[in-house]
Amino acid sequence: MKASKKSALYKAFMYSVPYYFLLILPVAYLIVFKYTPMYGVQIAFRDFKVSLGFFKSQWVGLKYFQMFFSAPSFWRIILNTLLLSVYSLLMGTPIAIILALALNECKRIRFKKTIQMITYMPYFISTVVLVTMLSQFLDLKLGIINTGLAMLGFQRKAYMGIAEAFPHLYVWSGIWQGTGYSAVIYIAALSGINSEIYDAARVDGANKLQRILNVDLPGIAPTIITLFILNAGSILNVGFEKVYLMQNGSNIRVSEILSTYVYKMGLQNMNYSFSAAVGLFNSVISLILLTICNFVSTRLSETSLW
Numbered sequence: 001m002k003a004s005k006k007s008a009l010y011k012a013f014m015y016s017v018p019y020y021f022l023l024i025l026p027v028a029y030l031i032v033f034k035y036t037p038m039y040g041v042q043i044a045f046r047d048f049k050v051s052l053g054f055f056k057s058q059w060v061g062l063k064y065f066q067m068f069f070s071a072p073s074f075w076r077i078i079l080n081t082l083l084l085s086v087y088s089l090l091m092g093t094p095i096a097i098i099l100a101l102a103l104n105e106c107k108r109i110r111f112k113k114t115i116q117m118i119t120y121m122p123y124f125i126s127t128v129v130l131v132t133m134l135s136q137f138l139d140l141k142l143g144i145i146n147t148g149l150a151m152l153g154f155q156r157k158a159y160m161g162i163a164e165a166f167p168h169l170y171v172w173s174g175i176w177q178g179t180g181y182s183a184v185i186y187i188a189a190l191s192g193i194n195s196e197i198y199d200a201a202r203v204d205g206a207n208k209l210q211r212i213l214n215v216d217l218p219g220i221a222p223t224i225i226t227l228f229i230l231n232a233g234s235i236l237n238v239g240f241e242k243v244y245l246m247q248n249g250s251n252i253r254v255s256e257i258l259s260t261y262v263y264k265m266g267l268q269n270m271n272y273s274f275s276a277a278v279g280l281f282n283s284v285i286s287l288i289l290l291t292i293c294n295f296v297s298t299r300l301s302e303t304s305l306w
Helices: 002-045 063-069 074-105 109-124 127-137 144-151 163-191 195-203 208-233 240-246 258-268 272-300
Strands: 046-049 057-059
Touching: 002 046, 002 063, 002 272, 046 272, 063 272, 074 109, 074 163, 074 208, 074 258, 109 163, 127 163, 127 240, 163 208, 163 240, 195 208, 208 272, 240 258, 258 272
Parallel strands: none
Antiparallel strands: 046 057
């Protein structure tokens, strides 16, 4: 009996050998780039000096966490980060879903592919180019936006320097750039819905709107929930590059977020321990949010990450 079990295990192992080889590179990537850097987390708990190294630097415990929590700019940075993330999530998700539903209802294949290509292309524009385009379009004297508004009788404004305009410029330029890419995921989910369900809905007399509400949306609900959980888990991880490039002295009050703050404290001010503490705080909060959202999703629906 034991010999037969060993033989079965050996056969199963030999059958799976090619798949194990496929796993080597992803596992190596995780170990080298994800787990190994966690060795440096201890910097957040030490008064790190490059000349002394990790272990010889003085252990200070939660000193830098307390410094961050008691900093005058703490709540402003947290609120700025949350505002940009939540604003992007609440505006971007419905627009991507609406675009996917509209393309799914389109019967002209050539027109559908053309619209899909046009909306998908901005995703490949680099962040530097995107911010440069914003600066050019919104230029006070030569920008097409200010020129058009001036022709309509409105006053020219330096929008890139207006603090109140920064969140809107950041979010809506991001929606323009990423909606096409996000819609592809929902289109793929829509294509997986059984066509017999649509036929049954038509037999029951359901119009297009009713089919969207009762067939399409429930069909892609697991995808929507999964993406929402992932986005909620990274709600404090607002993209550094775009915010930093759009930052200036006039909008710094609303544009300073956790990632730019970590960069300035760690690389510009060379306060590595403080920036590591802020980064670790960000990671812990993200993990907690991800766990909470996944738990709530498990309770309210059958969809979860684990």
